[in-house]
Amino acid sequence: MAERIVVEGGSVVAVDDRGTEFAEGHVVVEGDRIVAVGSGSAPPQDVPVRRINATGCLVTPGLVNTHHHLYQWATRGYAADSTLFEWLTELYPVWARMDVDTVHAAASAGLAQLARSGCTTAADHHYVFPREGGDVFGAVVAAAERTGLRLHAVRGSMDRGRSQGGLPPDSVVEDRDVALTGTQQAIDAFHDPAPGARVRVAVGPCSPFSVSTELMREAAELARRNGVRLHTHLAETTTEEEQCRAEFGRTPVEYAEDLGWLGPDVWLAHAVHLSPTAVRRLAETGTGAAHCPSSNGRLGAGIAPVRELLGAGAPVGLGVDGVASNESGGLGEEMRQALLLARATGGPRAMSVREALWMATRGGARCIGREDEIGSLEPGKLADLAVWRLDGLDHTGIADPVAALVLGRLPQVEALLCGGSEVLAGEDVVEELDRASARLRLVEVS
Numbered sequence: 001m002a003e004r005i006v007v008e009g010g011s012v013v014a015v016d017d018r019g020t021e022f023a024e025g026h027v028v029v030e031g032d033r034i035v036a037v038g039s040g041s042a043p044p045q046d047v048p049v050r051r052i053n054a055t056g057c058l059v060t061p062g063l064v065n066t067h068h069h070l071y072q073w074a075t076r077g078y079a080a081d082s083t084l085f086e087w088l089t090e091l092y093p094v095w096a097r098m099d100v101d102t103v104h105a106a107a108s109a110g111l112a113q114l115a116r117s118g119c120t121t122a123a124d125h126h127y128v129f130p131r132e133g134g135d136v137f138g139a140v141v142a143a144a145e146r147t148g149l150r151l152h153a154v155r156g157s158m159d160r161g162r163s164q165g166g167l168p169p170d171s172v173v174e175d176r177d178v179a180l181t182g183t184q185q186a187i188d189a190f191h192d193p194a195p196g197a198r199v200r201v202a203v204g205p206c207s208p209f210s211v212s213t214e215l216m217r218e219a220a221e222l223a224r225r226n227g228v229r230l231h232t233h234l235a236e237t238t239t240e241e242e243q244c245r246a247e248f249g250r251t252p253v254e255y256a257e258d259l260g261w262l263g264p265d266v267w268l269a270h271a272v273h274l275s276p277t278a279v280r281r282l283a284e285t286g287t288g289a290a291h292c293p294s295s296n297g298r299l300g301a302g303i304a305p306v307r308e309l310l311g312a313g314a315p316v317g318l319g320v321d322g323v324a325s326n327e328s329g330g331l332g333e334e335m336r337q338a339l340l341l342a343r344a345t346g347g348p349r350a351m352s353v354r355e356a357l358w359m360a361t362r363g364g365a366r367c368i369g370r371e372d373e374i375g376s377l378e379p380g381k382l383a384d385l386a387v388w389r390l391d392g393l394d395h396t397g398i399a400d401p402v403a404a405l406v407l408g409r410l411p412q413v414e415a416l417l418c419g420g421s422e423v424l425a426g427e428d429v430v431e432e433l434d435r436a437s438a439r440l441r442l443v444e445v446s
Contacts, residue, residue, distance in 0.1 A: 002030050002031030002032075002420075003030070003031070003050060003420070004028065004029065004030045004035075004045060004047055004048075004049045004050070005028070005029040005030075005049065005050050005051075005052065005383075005417070005420065006026060006027075006028050006029075006042045006045065006049045006050070006051045006052070007026060007027045007028075007029070007051075007052040007054050007059055007385070007387060007415070007417075008025070008026035008027075008041050008042050008051070008052075008053070008054060009024065009026075009041075009053050009054045009055035009056075009057075010024065010025070010054030010055060010056065010057035010058060010059050010387065011023055011024065011025065011057070011058045011059065011390075011401040012024075012025030012026070012027060012037065012058075012059045012377065013058065013059070013060050013357070013377075013401065013402055014037055014061075014376055014377040014378060015060065015061050015357060015358060015361045015362050015375065015376045015377065016376045016377070016378050019354075020037070020377075022038070022039045022040075024039070024040060025037065025038060025039050025040065025059070026038055026039075026040065026041060026042040027059055027377055027383075027385060028042050028045070029383040029385075029417065029420045030420075031383075031420055032196055032382055032383055032419035032420045032421075033379075033380060033381065033382060033383055033420070034377060034378060034379055034380065034381050034382070034383050034385075035379055036379055037377050037378065037379065052387060052414075052415050054387050054414070054415075055391075056389060056390060056391030057387045057388055057389050057390060057391070057414050058387075058388045058390050058401040058402075058404070058405055058411075059377070059385060059386070059387050059388075060118070060357065060361065060377070060385065060386050060388065060405070061361040061362075061374065061375055061376050061377055061384060061385055061386070062118065062119065062120025062121065062361075062374070062384035062385055062386050062416065062417070062418060063117070063118045063119040063120065063121075063318075063331045063332060063360045063361060063364070063386065064119070064120070064121045064123075064317060064318075064331075064360065064361060064363075064364025064365050064367075064368065064370075064374065064375060065114055065119050065121065065122040065123060065318070065319055065320055065331045065364065066123050066267060066269075066288070066290035066317035066318060066319045066364045066367045066368060067123055067125060067231075067269040067270075067290035067292055067319030067320070067321055068110065068114075068122055068123060068124045068125065068319065068320050068321065068322065069124065069125055069126065069127075069321065069322030069323075069324070070103075070106055070107035070110040070111065070122075070124045070126070070140055070143065071095070071098060071102070071103045071106050071107065071126060071128065071136070071140070071322075072091075072095075072106065072110075072322035072323050072324035072325075073105075073106035073107070073109045073110040073113075073323050073329065073433060074098070074102050074103075074105065074106040074433065074436045074437045074440055075091055075094055075095065075324045075437070075440060076323050076324055076327045076329075076437075077324075077327060078090055078091055078094065078324060079091060079324075082299070083237070083239075083299060083300060084236060084237050084239070084299045084301055085167060085237075085239055087299060087324075087325065088167055088168070089167065091324060092128075092167070092168045092169055092172060093169060093171075094440055095128045095130070095172060096128070096130050096169060096171045096172045097130065097440055098128065098130055098133055098136060098440070099130065099132070099133045099134055099136070100133065100134040100135060100136055100138075100139045101139075101436065102436040102439065102440065103126075103133075103136040103139040103140060104139040104140075104142060104143055104432075105429065105432035105433050105435070105436040106433060106436055107124070107139065107140045107143035107144070108143040108146055108147060108429045108432065108433075109429040109430070109432070109433040110143075110323060110329060111143055111144060111146075111147040111149050112147055112429050113323075113329040113330055114149065114320070114329070114330065114331055115147065115148075115149060115413070115416055115423045115424075116330065116413060117329075117330030117331050117332035117333065117410060117413070118331065118332045118386040118388065118410075118413050118416065119149070119330075119331040119332070120149060120150055120374070120384040120385075120386070120416060120417075120418040120423070121149065121150040121151075121152065121364070121365075121368070121370075121374060121384065121418075122144070122149055122150070122151055122152070123151075123152040123154060123202070123231070123290075123319075123367075123368055124140055124151060124152070124153055124154060125154040125156050125204050125206075125231060125233075125269065126140055126153070126154065126155065126156050127154075127156025127157055127158055127204065127205075127206040127210075128156075128158075128172050129157075129172070129174060129182070130171070130172060131171065137153065137155060137182075137186055137190075138189070138190075140153060141153055141190050141199055144198070144199065145198075145199075147423065148418055148421060148423045148424075149418055149423060150197075150198055150199075150374070150384065150418055150419070151198065151199050151200075152199075152200050152201075152202055152229075152368050153186070153190060153199060153200070153201050153202070154201075154202045154203070154204035154231045155182065155183045155186040155187070155201055155202070155203060155204060156204040156205065156206050157174055157179035157180075157182070157183060157204070157205050157206065157211065157215060157219065158172065158173045158174065158179075158205070158206045158210040158211055159173050159174055159175065159176045159179055159211060159212050159215050160173065160209070160210050160211055160212055161173040164212075166209060166210050166211075167209050167210055168210050173210070176212060176214060176215045176218070179205075179215060179219075180215070180218055180219065180222060183203055183219065183222060184222060184226070186201050187201045187203075187226050187228060191226070191228060193227065195373065196373065196382060196419065198419070200228070200229075200368075201228055202223070202228055202229040202230060202231050202368075203219050203220070203222060203223035203226075203228060203229070203230050203231070204219075204230070204231040204232055205219045205232055206232065206233060207232060207233040207234070207236075207240070208234070208240065208243070208244055208248075208252060208255060208256075209240060209243055211232075213248075213259065216232075216259045216261065217259045217260065220259060220260040220261055221260070223265070224265070229265050229266070229267070229368065229369055230261060230263075230265060230266045230267075231266070231267055231268070231269065232256075232261065232268060232269065233268070233269045233270060234252050234253065234256055234261075234268040234269065234270065234271060235251075235252040235253060235268070235270060235271050235272055235273045235274055235278070236269070236270035236272055236273075236296075236301050237272070237273070237299075237301045237302070238273055238302070240252060240273075241273050251275065251278065252273075253274065253275075253278040253281060253282070254278075256268070257281065257285075262281060262282070262285040262287045263285050263286065263287060264285070264286030264287070264369075265369065266285075266287045266288065267287065267288030267289065267290055267315065267317070267367040267368065268282075268287060268288065268289055268290065269290045269292065269319060269321070270289075270290070270291075270292055270296065270301065270304065270321075271289040271290075271291070271304055271309070272296055272301050272302040272303065272304045273302060274304070274305055274308075274309075276308070279305060279308045279309055279312050279314070280312055282309065282312070282314045283309070283312035283313045283314040286314075286315065287314065287315075288314065288315035288316070288317065288366060288367035288368075289304065289306075289309055289314060289315070289316050289317075289367070290317055290318070290319040290367060291304050291306050291316055291317065291318055291319065291334075291338055291359065292318075292319040292320065292321040292326070292334070293318075293334055293337040293338045293341050294320070294321070294326040294328065294333065294334060294337050295319075295320070295321030295322070295325040295326040296321075297337070297341070298325050298326060299325050303341050303344075303345055306338065306341075306342055306351070306359075307342055307346050307350045307351065310355065310359075315363060315366035315367050316359055316363045316367070317359055317360070317363040317364030317365075317366065317367040317368075318331060318334040318335065318338060318359050318360045318363070318364060319331075319334070320334065330410065331360065332360075332405075332410040333410050334360065335356040335357060335359070335360050335405070335406045336356070336406055336407060336410075338351065338356055338359060339351045339352075339353065339355075339356045339406060339407075353400070353402045353403045353405075353406040353407060354402055356406045357402055357405065357406060361375045361376065362375040362376055363375075382419055382420075383417050383418075383419060383420040384417065384418050384419065385416075385417050386413055386415075386416050387413065387414040387415040387416070388405055388411040388412070388413060388414065389411050389412045389413075389414045390404050390405070390411055392411075392412075394408055394409045394411065395408050395409075395411060
């Protein structure tokens, strides 16, 4: 019989359709699934159980990170005062020197930090494939297997180098056919469509300024033939919009729609510069948006119209983005960032603390097509949950545990379960990451 785990003694916020919350409640887990959620202590169990004492804690669904670039953990702190295009111009040549060992160390460290911030599922967009780098995509998947988090691995691609009017150097772009073949191989090797899957693969040409029209269109066709989701960067900066209008005579959203890149199987990273018409089209087509408030602020990209997207009914989740543009690297902090930015532009009622938690859980699950399995604490769903400690100096005296979680300093994660298995974010990744970062710096200096 599968192990049974009882989490009890703390507040429970289920983030379900009924808004279920218990000042003191319990969650019972068997195998990889939740079997009960209720008030007070769990009823007596007829089998031996492992108990997690959540006294002084808040229990929520595990957070869902809808957009990341885990390889960037090896290049934090570069181009600290730059715009997006300046930042990319400085970093592309550094990323061109990455290899399997660098990417595995960076991804392992990034996933460990996500776990520390309450995250159980991460969507990682990997689009840089150095010609002598080896199987860097497989290195990311191996890091997820090592750390125990659920991974949506987006096989990215770029085929517009500088010689073809793109931003990246030619050394990190692929031929279109090579990119499509590599994407199919990634799906065949790693995608698991089964319920409860630990690893799924999505298709993700990088962006309109680094990918040809042909690759964008053919990648969408490939994804739909394989029944997997689509992901790309879109409408991140005003510069991108200007380029799209000049080159294609379209806004980024209009261009994406022309190429088949809107729909319920698509989620877009950033979606900052959207007209009211674009907001409406994302909602009408069920296209998701990965809101990355810290990264957008770090690069001065702008503030996404999250209130308008939510009001229109579009799926909206939260994302860390690459930690070369969000050196903190934790998803939990993005709840507070998203709320503060929304209120700074729309007033104190522009976003509630529970909406911020919803985006980090249910909203993220909607974006990646897994709302039926993760994002809330309900019987039958996967046992992905976070136990947050709220009885210390940082949070004592805040009566509402969700306000404490979102508005206060990010609490310590007392326990984190992914599919019923406890995730432990160890220190063993720190030395590996330090060596990987140092190797890139040394090569750069030489």
